[in-house]
Amino acid sequence: QVHLAESGGGLVQTGGSLTLSCAASGGAFNSNAMGWFRLPPGKDRDFVAAISSSGLSTSYARFVQGRFTISRDNSKNEVYLQMNGLQPEDTAIYYCAARLGADTVGIAEDEYAYWGQGTQVTVSS
Numbered sequence: 001q002v003h004l005a006e007s008g009g010g011l012v013q014t015g016g017s018l019t020l021s022c023a024a025s026g027g028a029f030n031s032n033a034m035g036w037f038r039l040p041p042g043k044d045r046d047f048v049a050a051i052s053s054s055g056l057s058t059s060y061a062r063f064v065q066g067r068f069t070i071s072r073d074n075s076k077n078e079v080y081l082q083m084n085g086l087q088p089e090d091t092a093i094y095y096c097a098a099r100l101g102a103d104t105v106g107i108a109e110d111e112y113a114y115w116g117q118g119t120q121v122t123v124s125s
Contacts, residue, residue: 002027002098002114009094009119012086015117016123017057020081022096022116027066031069034110036081038121048094049081059105086123093118116122
């Protein structure tokens, strides 16, 4: 059983930055690819970014490329999402997810077996 806990969300002005963290416990963190997804108000959940278990491969949704960076620290069992240049349309609940035993990135929700509870990010205009 893998438990994921996100933190770092909050309220930020347009153009601001936030760094989300996701702490994992249980399972073999360094064997799992990790991903970030987001649920905007009134919309479906979207893929944001993913990173392979080794950290050597990453993937980003087109709407965050150049603004967001995913990274991980396998010694701390944590994955991060650095978000710069935030816009009101980035307002959403952000979730981290674990893709077990994969050293390849995944962009589909059904590739991820475990999910955190989410952290709210609100960008004011």
